[in-house]
Amino acid sequence: MLAGLIPLFWPALPPLSDLPGHMGRWHIEMTIGQSAVLAHYYAFAWAPIGNLGMDLLVPAFATVLPFEQAAKFGVMLIPLLTMAGLLCSAHEAHGPVPPTALFAMPLAYAWPFQFGFVNFALAQGLALCVFALWLRLGRQRRFALRATIFVPIACGLWLAHSFGWMMFCLMAAGAELARFRSEKRTWHATFIAAAVQGVPLALPLLVMVLASAGQGVRADDWFNWGAKSLWFVSILRDRWAAFDIACLVPIVLILYVAARSPKLGFSALLGWPALLFLFAFILLPRLALGGAYVDMRMAPAMIMLGLLAIAPPKGGGRFAQVLAVVAVVFFSVRMTATTVSFALRSVEQQRELAAIPTIPRGASVLSLVSRPCGGAWSDLRRDQLPGMAIVRRDVFTNDQWSLEGQQLLHIRHAAAIPYLADPSQLVYPSVCPDIGSNFVTAIREFPRAGFTHVWTIGFPPAALGRDLQLIWTNGSSALYRVRR
Structure with missing residues (x-):
């Protein structure tokens, strides 16, 4: 059992796809009573x-x-x-x-x-x-x-x-x-x-x-x-x-x-x-x-x-021994592979999370996360990464779930409509626009009064408009300030 925990020892943030979004919700439910900013953006009732x-x-x-x-x-x-x-x-x-x-x-x-x-x-x-x-x-x-x-x-x-x-x-x-x-x-x-x-x-x-x-x-x-x-x-x-x-x-x-x-x-x-x-x-x-x-x-x-x-196995003997050895090898191989995978994913996630210190506390962030059609086998685990900005900077971002009967969190930031909740942060190629947002449309039409920043994950920095000032990039993602 302890060997089975090894994959999770190294990553500071376990690289699970939805976990950052959940962490954002847990942070809100714990601190909303002490944070006027979060109380402005969200409501929570047990x-x-x-x-x-x-x-x-x-x-x-x-x-x-x-x-x-x-x-x-x-x-x-x-x-x-x-x-x-x-x-x-x-x-x-x-x-x-x-x-x-x-x-x-x-x-x-x-x-x-x-x-x-x-x-x-x-x-x-x-x-x-x-x-x-x-x-x-x-x-x-x-x-x-x-x-x-x-x-x-x-x-x-x-x-x-x-x-x-x-x-x-x-x-x-x-x-x-x-x-x-x-x-x-x-x-x-x-x-x-x-x-x-x-x-x-x-x-x-x-x-x-x-x-x-x-x-x-x-x-x-x-x-x-x-x-x-x-x-x-x-x-x-x-x-x-x-x-x-x-x-x-x-x-x-x-x-x-x-x-x-x-x-x-x-x-x-x-x-x-x-x-x-x-x-x-x-x-x-x-x-x-x-x-x-x-x-x-x-x-x-x-x-x-x-x-x-x-x-x-009945009777023990060589058959039982071979079966036990194969089982141990299988367990060891899978745990080793998962450990390596999680370490690599942790590095990938931390590269994106480097944007968070440049976000002011209490900001309102439009998150746009690039997604492939149908989802790649090796998911990049970044769909809900903006939730970590809630945890670390008490911001609003449009990645939280708002499903009646599934979550107790309610979103009050009406100025952000229609970019209010999951899956509006997900951006798919135009050939498969079944859910989420269209990048060009979102940049052109998002309500400027509802957001102070735009965080594009998986979209290289570009000149997106006179009112969007680039303030951070890692080459493949970018953070912009919305000029009023």
Whole structure:
């Protein structure tokens, strides 16, 4: 587990795509009461929603650590909890932890985590940990105790992230189906008994139903097989496409060997949850309840559980030794590659963040970030970098999310309309202008009364107009002052 944290040791800012934007929001929620400037630009009011994991955790850590260190510490907890949950769940299902569990450990750095879905990733790690507790109490047949303590646990998971709670419900349901089927119950009796065991987990569902009353269910982009294929291929997506895809080969091979070899097999306690995750991956849309990439988040989880479900090799011997060596090599290679990738990304990000000291405190910054069509495999992780200007200079910038029911932050800076919130900071080539802004149009038409500065990331310095004065550049990005 400690070796699995090595990629995060070096970067001062963990190079996760959405993390700077989240850090901007956390800074606002912590300091808005003491900052008249932030209170002019933003409003924040606490409320119980299913997306508060790191929003609660990082401010707690910031009481004893500087804010940016507190955020990094919170991020480092995510893979630590994920790996702990994987090992503990494997122990509860098998007794001895099988060597194949090491194939699952690098998936703590899977694409949803690299994307910066930190609240979701935290909830997923917590869900894996409490799933091990669910299995343990079930093995000990302490069902009354389990039902009692999992009412607050389920609510806590939902507060961390509603999708993490849903994943835990699927894991618990799969484990109960496996347990009751092993007792030779009929399918009808099995489903009824499993549903009864799941009742203590259902309180967040009632909250969600009441909160969405009269609004309907918002979902879109169902059964997009092209996107789902991409999500699967991108499970280990990081920096080098050929390498990341090649690393899927041993994972697929070990699952195939486990299904075919008499020396291996699958634990039903983990196999059933993996199958339910597979069905969820197939059935879920890309967009739901205000969130994006909903189905994508299931892909690494179903593979992790599938790998955990592989039983320890029967009889030991040379086969078991070879399998263990291959697993250790795979884990070591992935962690080494992730460490190198994160170090390189940290250098790339710091080069862009050098603009922030030249921004006056309390400024209003129009951020325009260059993006390729469709997104490159090696994402430059700069879409939300302007959020660090909020953290360090108490500015307004147009990169914050404003999704009803997903964030508690509200943007009050009406003078910035239409460049108010994400994704207005994203600029795609003109051949794919489906979202975001057009660079030429934005420079020509942005409301001068709403912004004091323009920060162009990925656009070399240029003469953009008489009222835009260049004050900083690194050759590929630039910062301009708006002359009134």
